[in-house]
Amino acid sequence: MPVRRFPPVRLSIDDIAFGGRGVGRLPDDGRAVFVPFVLPGEEVEAEVVAEHRRHVEARLVAVTQPASARTEPRCPYFGRCGGCSYQHADYATQLSIKRKQVADLLRRVGRLTFADATVRATVPSPEIYGYRNRITVHARDGALGFFTHGPGERALLDIEECPLAAPAVNTALHALRARYQRGVLPDGRNYTVSDDDPSSADTPRFFRQTNDGAASRLRELVRALALEAVPTAAARGHLIDAYCGDGFFARSLTADFQRITGIEMDRRAVRAAQAAALAAPHEKYLAGDVAAHLPAALTLAAAAETVLLVDPPAEGLHETVIAAIAARPPATLIYISCQPPTLARDLARLKVGHAADSLYELLSVTPLDMFPQTAEIEAVVHLRARSGDAAGF
Numbered sequence: 001m002p003v004r005r006f007p008p009v010r011l012s013i014d015d016i017a018f019g020g021r022g023v024g025r026l027p028d029d030g031r032a033v034f035v036p037f038v039l040p041g042e043e044v045e046a047e048v049v050a051e052h053r054r055h056v057e058a059r060l061v062a063v064t065q066p067a068s069a070r071t072e073p074r075c076p077y078f079g080r081c082g083g084c085s086y087q088h089a090d091y092a093t094q095l096s097i098k099r100k101q102v103a104d105l106l107r108r109v110g111r112l113t114f115a116d117a118t119v120r121a122t123v124p125s126p127e128i129y130g131y132r133n134r135i136t137v138h139a140r141d142g143a144l145g146f147f148t149h150g151p152g153e154r155a156l157l158d159i160e161e162c163p164l165a166a167p168a169v170n171t172a173l174h175a176l177r178a179r180y181q182r183g184v185l186p187d188g189r190n191y192t193v194s195d196d197d198p199s200s201a202d203t204p205r206f207f208r209q210t211n212d213g214a215a216s217r218l219r220e221l222v223r224a225l226a227l228e229a230v231p232t233a234a235a236r237g238h239l240i241d242a243y244c245g246d247g248f249f250a251r252s253l254t255a256d257f258q259r260i261t262g263i264e265m266d267r268r269a270v271r272a273a274q275a276a277a278l279a280a281p282h283e284k285y286l287a288g289d290v291a292a293h294l295p296a297a298l299t300l301a302a303a304a305e306t307v308l309l310v311d312p313p314a315e316g317l318h319e320t321v322i323a324a325i326a327a328r329p330p331a332t333l334i335y336i337s338c339q340p341p342t343l344a345r346d347l348a349r350l351k352v353g354h355a356a357d358s359l360y361e362l363l364s365v366t367p368l369d370m371f372p373q374t375a376e377i378e379a380v381v382h383l384r385a386r387s388g389d390a391a392g393f
């Protein structure tokens with residue numbers, strides 16, 4: 001749709017949608033306006049940059065009445081760089097925005113009705129800057145950095161340092177820049193610099209969590225939920241860690257379950273998991289698709305003694321995986337998600353709720369802030385098979 005020229009509009013910001021943009025209403029026709037870098041309760045002036053039938057997108061021109069939660073961004077690129085959405089918000093506000101977004105998505109997309117208390121407070125990251133153990137930058141036409149904020153075509157923004165990256169990562173970025181400027185590295189490529197091997201500029205070997213402090217909190221949380229789910233040690237028959245990577249979660253539960261099965265597509269990650277598990281014969285890692293291995297894994301112990309962890313990529317669970325779970329629902333299902341909209345979709349497909357045909361009941365939802373200052377949200381959902389079902393399969 002062609003963009004009509006609007007005069008700047010005055011907006012009251014009611015909410016912050018998943019993805020980080022504030023929501024206001026156009027004064028003339030009431031359509032939703034999405035505008036970045038604002039906060040709930042603020043009065044702002046914005047300019048419409050793209051018009052759609054039911055909503056418009058706008059650029060922030062001025063904040064006429066700032067919220068008390070507004071803070072000074074730490075990064076000189078904030079507002080242009082596409083990486084961060086919330087450096088203008090104090091940390092407590094970032095956490096509460098993320099909690100509300102998860103609850104709203106579960107209600108709207110997951111069609112879940114639940115007590116608000118089911119969604120716990122967002123677990124904070126121990127570090128809110130300098131936490132990334134690696135970053136990936138793009139190189140093009142002499143610029144080395146990140147792409148700019150949308151909408152529209154994104155330009156490449158040259159970045160000297162990223163304040164979200166750990167100091168060692170920024171040191172590695174300086175070294176990468178020197179090599180790029182000497183013409184040693186080809187143009188038009190992505191380069192990853194990390195704190196474990198600052199001299200390399202390659203893509204990581206396999207999936208690794210990006211924020212070590214927050215990842216430890218995530219692992220502690222998942223461990224606590226898995227143990228709470230089956231309180232008696234004798235009944236901890238089988239832990240299945242699906243999408244296990246190098247066994248990040250399973251390793252912390254090795255001593256607690258009689259049998260552990262990890263399933264992972266990436267063979268290098270599986271080799272690393274197996275190497276770490278050498279002395280533990282009850283721990284097995286299978287290379288391949290979760291959809292292929294899960295049905296058999298679910299038969300290895302009674303459903304009542306089985307805890308299934310799923311930590312899929314952003315696309316969520318394939319329908320064949322949902323079908324495998326529905327065919328033999330383990331008593332406990334812990335879903336770790338990096339993409340709340342697909343999580344909400346999958347909970348609807350898994351028939352979570354209180355209806356007569358519900359497969360699972362929702363015990364808790366815990367958002368976790370793996371990426372402070374950005375719009376990303378991690379969430380852990382604890383589900384229990386509806387009574388009687390698990391033992392009956």
Ligand SMILES: C[S@@+](CC[C@H](N)C(=O)[O-])C[C@H]1O[C@@H](n2cnc3c(N)ncnc32)[C@H](O)[C@@H]1O
Binds near residue numbers: 207209266288290312
């Ligand atoms: C979000 S990562 C989680 C890794 C691990 N749980 C961790 O915390 O380190 C998702 C993992 O799923 C793997 N994966 C993606 N699709 C898969 C599939 N269909 N079957 C098995 N593994 C898959 C990826 O290789 C990646 O290691």
